[in-house]
Amino acid sequence: MRDVLQWREPVPLGGTMGEPRARGRFGEYGGRYAPESLVEACREVDEEFREAWADPGFRGALARLLAVHAGRPTPLTPAGRLSEALGVRLYLKREDLTHTGSHKINNVLGQALLATRMGRRRLIAETGAGQHGVATATAAALLGLEATVFMGERDIERQALNVFRMRMLGAEVVPVTTGSRTLKDATSEAMRHWVGATGDSHYCIGSVIGPDPYPWMVREFQRVIGDEARGQCAAELRTGVPDYVVACVGGGSNAAGTFAGFADTPARLVGVEAAGGAGAARGRLGVLHGCRSLFLQDDDGQITQAHSIAAGLDYPGVGPEHAHLRDLGRARYVTVTDDEAVGAAVRLARAEGIVPALESAHALAWVIRAAGDGDLPAGSTVLMTLSGRGDKDVSTLKELL
Template sequence: MGDPGRQGRFGNYGGGYVPESLVAACRQVEEAFREAWPDPGFQQSLARLLAVQVGRPTPLTPVRRLSAELGINLLLKREDLTHTGSHKINNVLGQALLARRMGKTHLIAETGAGQHGVATATAAALLGLAATVFMGQRDIERQALNVYRMRMLGAEVVPVETGSRTLKDATSQAMRHWVGATEHSYYCVGSVIGPHPYPWMVRTFQRVIGDEARGQCAAELSTAVPDYVVACVGGGSNAAGTFAGFVDTSARLVGVEAEGGAGAALGRVGVLHGARSLFLQDGDGQIVEAHSIAAGLDYPGVGPEHAHLRDLGRARYVTVTDDEATSALVRLARTEGIVAALESAHAVAWVIRAAGAGELPPGATVMLTLSGRGDKDVSTLKELA
């Protein structure tokens, strides 16, 4: 999981399939990132923000009661404890610093569950930038708390009424808006999707999760490396960041997708939002709507690096149903006092299912990234009660 080169290729995937009007903008972002990332001053600024604003490092929490019930050793990397409540802030602060370094004054973002939007609004307020967040109308309705948080932080939230009115359409609209605003605006992509350099850059900012977790596992475990490393996957940023810390170890990497949004598990090769990857498609090659109770997993594809890891056999991608995810959320809450986001609950659900089916050997050590907290999902869960 290194530098994909100037073409942005992860094996057969990636690239920059964008309109001519965005080619120069993407190249400008790449050049700025290549210049900034090795700069000690940039690194120090980001590290300080991650420490004093985000609260890094986040803890690695042993979940003893649930582990005992499952017959395994389950450890949670607690991204739910970050400021703003999810892993999204790690990437956004890096990109917001980059935008300011480039002289941009306005952040553009897409959001599904609202966590990336909240993180973008937070970073914009912190660094004195304007922010416009595109969000599908369906997601606005089911993530009303995060919409209110974004607006309270000063961001403009633009409803997207086209298509499925979810993350895919919000991303499309954000990219269209960027076309006419590249001079002063920076598109702050929320996942390891989109044209080069975004999949590589977002993973690089998110690998703080995997690097921290690897060091914490080395201190916690007699074997130093867990048997399994598990994370939920929509576009796949928290999983990409987690896997980056363990890809060169013996740990088995498992990405858990929503059954209705399983780009890595069930998708075919196609192009969407500027990158070649795996997407859900109909017989004519048209992108089909994804479905998930978790708005952050309601995306019909997966980032190109995940597609490459799947092809290599280095990571395995599995699916979980809405019912399994909600059941896992409740079980984790009642055994450990942790209310996870519905996205993260998909990863917990797979661990519960795999342990019960004997797929996880008794005593196996599992490190799972809990990508976010579940405050935003309370209304959805109340409707199901």
């Protein structure tokens, strides 16, 4: 399937992926569309985050946790055999090697530290693939906090391993039985629960969605991916910067964190969405979960159901900063089918000995397809964020292969 959206020239440099404008705006997107009962809570999170992010003590404590608990920095791995087969130089930023098995731990450790700074004793979270839930449960156990994780009933069924991990870590997992019983509905339930629990709880949103300051705050906590990769590429590549930077996109936190490290370079940024959940590629302007962005909608403006074999991409929209990057032409957003993602997961496993999460396999599927049809010129250097490991998807893959 060819993607309609093409590159705009020249690729703009600078002026992107900094602090949002007033009221948390990225162009026409973002904002704080929260119920009145949450406006004060969001304002407090905003003020506390700004103070913490400017505090060397907070930044140092987070850096130490990321090093000694999460295992950062993660390596940059050359995919030698796959590169030779595709005719490009592919490098993998290995977020699958972090503690808990995905990039989610970067953001959660930051928000958990912020919660303790604010005097909160409980973390509330939503999860789709379960990785954010596991990371939240892990951080809560580490810092002596309680954790309540909302998860769609359908995702509980297909991510049983991660549900067990959350409960073993001491978290309460709340099944969500409304709507599509997936990530969208889990997010809605978590936000509703937060309304009555702002006094003692912090809502630890897992992606670059939600009311201001969450899209910006989560991106900043995930920026460690892009900053590390930028330094690693400078040491590894003759040009210092890859030609393409690729990451999968659901809400879009791993992509936002990766892109942030390269926004001021000539690298072309590519976000890869699931064909059944392509908010950036096919969404319309709307408001959901506290922010204005691009969402899948029907002709009456009602949010329509997303679909992806990857639970973490099963979201009917995209974070507001991604919508803004799309409008600027700074990033291109493309789609991949379930079958392509499964095929890419198998190919990486057999070529490089790495079993990726199905979310990450979407990004690889686009690289494979683009190398084959000429969208990636021969000899290009490609940095791809491998956002998570595939343990959680083994039962799904076993049924298909």
